[in-house]
Amino acid sequence: xxxxxxxxxxxxxxxxxxxxxxxxxxxxxxxxxxxxxxxxxxxxxxxxxxxxxxxxxxxxxxxxxxxxxxxxxxxxxxxxxxxxxxxxxxxxxxxxxxxxxxxxxxxxxxxxxxxxxxxxxxxxxxxxxxxxxxxxxxxxxxxxxxxxxxxxxxxxxxxxxxxxxxxxxxx
Numbered sequence: 001x002x003x004x005x006x007x008x009x010x011x012x013x014x015x016x017x018x019x020x021x022x023x024x025x026x027x028x029x030x031x032x033x034x035x036x037x038x039x040x041x042x043x044x045x046x047x048x049x050x051x052x053x054x055x056x057x058x059x060x061x062x063x064x065x066x067x068x069x070x071x072x073x074x075x076x077x078x079x080x081x082x083x084x085x086x087x088x089x090x091x092x093x094x095x096x097x098x099x100x101x102x103x104x105x106x107x108x109x110x111x112x113x114x115x116x117x118x119x120x121x122x123x124x125x126x127x128x129x130x131x132x133x134x135x136x137x138x139x140x141x142x143x144x145x146x147x148x149x150x151x152x153x154x155x156x157x158x159x160x161x162x163x164x165x166x167x168x169x170x171x
Contacts, residue, residue, distance in 0.1 A: 031111055031151040035077060044164060048156045054113055055149045056080035056089070058140045078152050080138050085145050089138045093154060097126035102170055103156045107134060111150020116142045125170050 037050045054077070061084050080089040097103045103126045109117045120135040136152065165171055 031149055041160070044160055045157045046160060050154045052078040052093070052152045052154070053149075054078040054080070054109070054111070054117070054136075054152050055147070056113060056116070056138055056140070057082045057147050058085050058143060058145045059083070060085050060145045078136055083138075083140050086141045088140070091136045091138075093134045093136060093152075094131065095124065095126065095134065095154060095156070096131040097128055097156075100128060100158050101162065102127055102165055103158050104170060105132075105154060105156045107136075108153045108155060109150055110153070111148070113138070113148040113150035116140065116148065117150075117152070 032051050032053050035050065035052055037048065039046065039048050041047065056079070059082060078091045078093070080091065083089055093107065095105050105124045105126060107119050107122050116138045118137045118139070120137070121132065122134070124132055124134075126132065159165055159168070159170075
């Protein structure tokens, strides 16, 4: 009985250290204008963060026979260009794990564009050799005409120690 109590205390201590030691990047007051990436780490995890600018200009249609649409073709951003009110746009993010045993990847949106943004997948576990394409959808009917800006982060984390994979249930 005493042994189970000690094991429980040790496990709770390790779990507390995991939760409290995790340092996620702080969001700054302004948004990026080009794709950026950074890597940082704490005691238990290594983090890779890729940030993409995201914006849209929603216009109201005065003449439905003349629909202006501004398309952004740059693969390094998640900009939606100019869209009429009531239209949906899509962009794609490809994520892959070619080198590490396991990664957990999460997408996070910042800015006033976020209420219109939806990810078809999120909180993915990628084992070595796996790839995924995430659809980023924007629904202009959710906000009035205007300019909307923001940033979408792709945060990938991997444990420094393999025993954490089992403890976190990532296997």
